[in-house]
Amino acid sequence: MATKVFGALASFFLLASVAVIIAVAVIQTYKITYSSPGLKYGIVLDCGSSRTTVYVYDWPAEKENNTGVINQTLRCLVKGPGISDFGKNVTQDQETWKSFQSCMVQVQGKIPASQHNTTSIYLGATAGMRLLQLQNEAISNRIMQNMSDYLQSSPFDFQNASIISGEESGLYGWITVNYLMNNFLEKGLWNSWVRPHGAQTVGSLDLGGASTQIAFTTDEGARGPGLTKVTLYGYDYTVYTHSFLCFGKNEAEITVLAKLVQSSADSLNVVHPCYPAGFNTTMTEEFIFGSECTRDLRLVGYSPKRNITISGGGDVIECRKAVRSIFDFASCGGFQNCSFNGVDQPPVSGEFMAYAGFYWTAWALRLVGSSSLEEFNSTMWNFCSMNWQDLKKNYTITEKHLKSYCYSANYVLTILVDGYKFDDQSWNDIRFEKQVKRTSIAWTLGFMLTLSNMIPAEPKLVNLPMENGVFAGVLFLFSALTIVMLVFLIILLIRTCY
Structure with a gap:
């Protein structure tokens, strides 16, 4: 009778230990998902030679300095040519500007009003404006100033408007591609960020x-x-x-x-x-x-x-x-x-x-x-x-x-x-x-990541539900208990058979 009672208790502790190990591991890995304080947003205007495109990105607020978490939530194409053509055709300018303002209305609708004044907005002009700068620097400067004035008057936190070099554009594009493909970092054991095996870009x-x-x-x-x-x-x-x-x-x-x-x-x-x-x-x-x-x-x-x-x-x-x-x-x-x-x-x-x-x-x-x-x-x-x-x-x-x-x-x-x-x-x-993970491949994401300092020099560990030392202790304790109970049951089984 005593043997059966001890056997039942040992079985109970064995199953309980296994259940605790699994539960702790799951909580350690996934609890962070359920404690997000919300989303943060960023806006980038890609002022290219043939058109302007407005991008809105969002990411979980607690993961601002990590990778693989940014989503493209809006991509709005401004009808008409790029800003480098402003001033060539009055009617065309009016239509382009109307379309641009329509995109900005969509942007405001995508971002909660309470976060408008804390959402950074950036403008990057590329080759079209570089050519105009070579042709007529005064006109180029005037267009960039007009765009800056407009964005500063918007409800968002205006950060930067610049004509970026071709090499910068190329590097930002390279960062975007590899960021979206998780080639810099990926989730490892216990939800931490690790460098991918092989680290190929x-x-x-x-x-x-x-x-x-x-x-x-x-x-x-x-x-x-x-x-x-x-x-x-x-x-x-x-x-x-x-x-x-x-x-x-x-x-x-x-x-x-x-x-x-x-x-x-x-x-x-x-x-x-x-x-x-x-x-x-x-x-x-x-x-x-x-x-x-x-x-x-x-x-x-x-x-x-x-x-x-x-x-x-x-x-x-x-x-x-x-x-x-x-x-x-x-x-x-x-x-x-x-x-x-x-x-x-x-x-x-x-x-x-x-x-x-x-x-x-x-x-x-x-x-x-x-x-x-x-x-x-x-x-x-x-x-x-x-x-x-x-x-x-x-x-x-x-x-x-x-x-x-x-x-x-x-x-x-x-x-x-x-x-x-x-x-x-x-x-x-x-x-x-055209895109990776439903996000357009463009230099804009790398541009925002770089200017907003969202790419740190050192990788950071995601906050875990318990400290690593505590987690290791709990895991060791219940693993040891599991092994002891398993050995006890084996001995009990052998004695019962003989």
Whole structure:
């Protein structure tokens, strides 16, 4: 009888100990989830060359200095061109400004009114404003001051409005990509932040309207121009980054067109091999040669309002030649550690995320995600071989953009293969993506993280329900009790059998 009682007690203590161990571990890991004091918010305005985009991010307040917790809660596209075009067309300015204010109303609706005055707002202007600054610094300064004045009058906590350099944009994009993919830190045992096993980062390929950026990590001992040492969460990274102004998708397209006009026998009637056969349009000389990127290509007797007729040629081979003509590959002298225009670049290595204009080009070719170089090339040929009518039948893309995707595909192929030196093998490591975890891939997130000091130099441990020493003691006590009870039951079972 006594043996049965002791056996029952031992079984009870065994099960109770196991239950306590499981309960303590679960509480230790997950209790923090239920004690959140709420959300914090941040706003970033991406003032690009072709448009302005307003982003709102939120994150749990108690995790402000940790990673992997920020969500994109709003992305509002401002209709009309970028702020660098302010002052060129009064009617257009009014429509753009109205759309901008509409976005700001949406922003106010996304953030609780009680937190408006503590929510930081930032503005970053990119290549379009950099070009305007080169062309007319006074106008550039006036536009930036007007934007600053407006944001200071908003209910939010205005922090910064600046024209960021291309290299900064590239680095912020690299931070965004790797932050969203949890490549800097990830949740480890007991809900703590640890460095991921292997600590591999992903390269960043950004194609905007007026500039393009590449950024990726290199060996710690690498030397040369374009290298930046950054410390994130206690770890050092050597990042190569370079930005090519005037090589954004839109500016490069205008440069290709300017060179075609310049070399045409009839400069007022030009055949564009990248535009589909059957396509025709007219453009003013100002549209083609008014950019800071093409002013040196202006025709003799340049007349801004004069029209030039552009006809589609639908010739893939000639299109590739026309696109390559805007790159200077000769100055590299055949050196492998050089991209184009005489710019030093370490050999590409590892995985890359291609977004913005790179993504939209892959999207048009229906190659989002990953594809082989051969597949990209063959799909491009099929696309470029269609005439204007067939393209409109087969693709539900606005005509304004549809006409340019053959050019875009050739441009992407040229800059990635001939420029950055991706080959059949390394091309497989490129993924064309628009977002990660429902958050847009853009430099804006990295920009906000950096300016708001949300990337600490050292990793921090998430606050736990009990101190590590107490937790270890409790775990040891009940583990020991479990082992003792288990041994006791085994001995009891042996005695019972014999």
